[in-house]
Amino acid sequence: MxxxxxxxxxxxxxxxxxxxxxxxxxxxxxxxxxxxxxxxxxxxxxxxxxxxxxxxxxxxxxxxxxxxxxxxxxMGHADPAIAQAVSAQMERGSAFALACDIEIELASLLCARVESFELIRFCNSGTEAVMGALKAARAFTGRPNVIKVEGAYHGTYDHAEASLASDPTNWGDAAAPATVPFASGTPDSVIEEVGIIHFNDAAGARAAIERQGDRLAAVLLDVMPSQVGLPVIEPEFIAAVREATREVGALLVLDEVISFRLGYSGAQTLLGIDPDITAVAKIIGGGFPVGGVAGREGPMSTFARVGGARAKVPSGGTFTANPITMAAGYATMKQLDxxxxxxxxxxxxxxxxxxxxxxxxxxxxxxxxxxxxxxxxxxxxxxxxxxxxxxxxxxxxxxxxxxxxxxxxxxxxxxxxxxxxxxxxxxxxxxxxxxxxxxxxxxx
Structure with missing residues (x-):
């Protein structure tokens, strides 16, 4: 050694x-x-x-x-296959205002791995992926509200970080957890637009979803949230969230930014979850800034132009799907058998x-x-x-x-x-x- x-x-x-x-x-x-x-x-x-x-x-x-x-x-630091892929791409250029074929290769690889990934759209971070997923859910359902788990971290978007660091002084009654803004200056509307549930509380989740009803666009769920302690997710909780969202016409958005490293097809396949949209990031970029919104064709169609009209959810970014990140991500995911x-x-x-x-x-x-x-x-x-x-x-x-x-x-x-x-x-x-x-x- x-x-x-x-x-x-x-x-x-x-x-x-x-x-x-x-x-x-x-x-x-x-x-x-x-x-x-x-x-x-x-x-x-x-x-x-x-x-x-x-x-x-x-x-x-x-x-x-x-x-x-x-x-x-x-893959750890300075992985040879990733370094070789990035070096080869650097010789051809690092970023362009033109499309690159390596984006297609990474997209097809990811969609082939996960049954719920019918389409995918790339971005630059996990925060952007969650934001895009929630925007797509709102656009698809025509509804404003979301529900998330108390303590769960989903990036730095105001709605996604509500009740991230609540404590006994402000988190409210156990039966009715409060929506607590995280960053100073968060608009008051977040309190009205974000509902909070406890992880593994099947009855509480169902009641909250039913209470929001036709105002609810999506439930945002991380199946093993680190800030919540990496607890085991209970099948009854998963079932309640999935069934209740379908009953009220809302979407289930999974945050697999971290949990995608739990298995070949992510945590959703291991746990038998069928989400409508999934936010991914981290490992799919091979050490470079990356994010992705993946899901069923219906909600993912909100990112597409129809008949030349602007998409319901326009998305872009100067470094989105840049060939360096796409090459590093492809070299990583090819090794993850x-x-x-x-x-x-x-x-x-x-x-x-x-x-x-x-x-x-x-x-x-x-x-x-x-x-x-x-x-x-x-x-x-x-x-x-x-x-x-x-x-x-x-x-x-x-x-x-x-x-x-x-x-x-x-x-x-x-x-x-x-x-x-x-x-x-x-x-x-x-x-x-x-x-x-x-x-x-x-x-x-």
Missing amino acids: AERIGSQVGGQRSEAQSAALYARARQWIPDGVSRATLLRRPNPIYVDHGEGAWVTDVDGNRYLDCNNNFTSLI HAAFARLDDMGEAVRNGLRSAISKTGVDWQVTGRGSLFKVHPHTRHIRNYRDAHLSSDEAAELEQFEHAMQAGGVYLSGGGFGCLSLATTDDDIAHLLAAATAALPS
């Missing part, structure tokens, strides 16, 4: 260069970074390079990357079981959730069915932050909230390193 500079569990690390860069960045960038998700105390870590499952920062510290740019890098997903499943199960074993040996009242290549550590043992079960007290949040800092010191880079994911570049030795770091990082 190659020497891993600074990756020893409990080793001493310097962050002097990252700290200096952060001080400089704050002179010109609000908060010092353009992505709030990169902030961590005392400063963000500045990367020098990545290779395979590992990243090296500007101070020479190496980390097993269990963030993978927030689940988007399913059934064997690749089986390997991801095996690795994910090994990590979750190893973490559970470490927790048991340490004797702390913690737990682990997840599926496929996703895992999440919780500093409590409450049964997690919804966001309120997973919501951390201030003491629990502090305990989890200490664990994450200790993991970072031990050479493992997680997402916030105890959330992590694996890439296909991960080896068995890497998993052993992760579990050793976790054992050392758990409270004693």
Whole structure:
């Protein structure tokens, strides 16, 4: 095994260069970074390079990357096939105001994999994909309102981020969760136009859908929302949402921006869900900015011009379906065969079981959730069915932050909230390193 500079569990690390860069960045960038998700105390870590499952920062510290740019890098860093595809396309040009055939190749590959993907339209991010999906649902149904799950993250669109970070001071009664705007300045209309339901509350979901009735355009659903704790979705909940939306003439919009990495045809095939529209992103871009709205021909027809008239939902973007992203995405998805997903499943199960074993040996009242290549550590043992079960007290949040800092010191880079994911570049030795770091990082 190659020497891993600074990756020893409990080793001493310097962050002097990252700290200096952060001080400089704050002179010109609000908060010092353009992505709030990169902030961590005392400063963000500045990367020098990545290779395979590992990243090296500007101070020479190496980390097993269990963030993978927030689940988007399913092949790991600097994958040779992706690098070759991107390099070949760069020699031909990076972006054009003309159509490129590689867009067709990626579109046909994705539509062949997923039964509900009759048509697909590309964009540049998961946020754009969710926005496009909701706009298509509104245009197709002629209705304004949407329903989403409390605590679920769907990007930075006002309607999609409602009740993302609600807490006991504002989330309302358990039987009637409140719609809580997330960003300051969110229009008051969001409260009227977005209904909130609990994850896994079949009766509550059905009642909310029926209550909205002919005002409801769509229910927006992530089948394994990370902010809700990566809970297991209950079949009764899925059935209630699907049946009730059909009864009132609304659409089911799945957010598979993250969960598309759970299987060859996404989570919807694993769970037997038949959505009308799906938002995808992350892994389909091979490490480049990407999003996609896919679905049945009816709602997807809202993106098409008819008889020369403007589409009901016009969409575009200077870098939408650019050939670099399309080439990287195609090179990625071609490698993701059934064997690749089986390997991801095996690795994910090994990590979750190893973490559970470490927790048991340490004797702390913690737990682990997840599926496929996703895992999440919780500093409590409450049964997690919804966001309120997973919501951390201030003491629990502090305990989890200490664990994450200790993991970072031990050479493992997680997402916030105890959330992590694996890439296909991960080896068995890497998993052993992760579990050793976790054992050392758990409270004693």
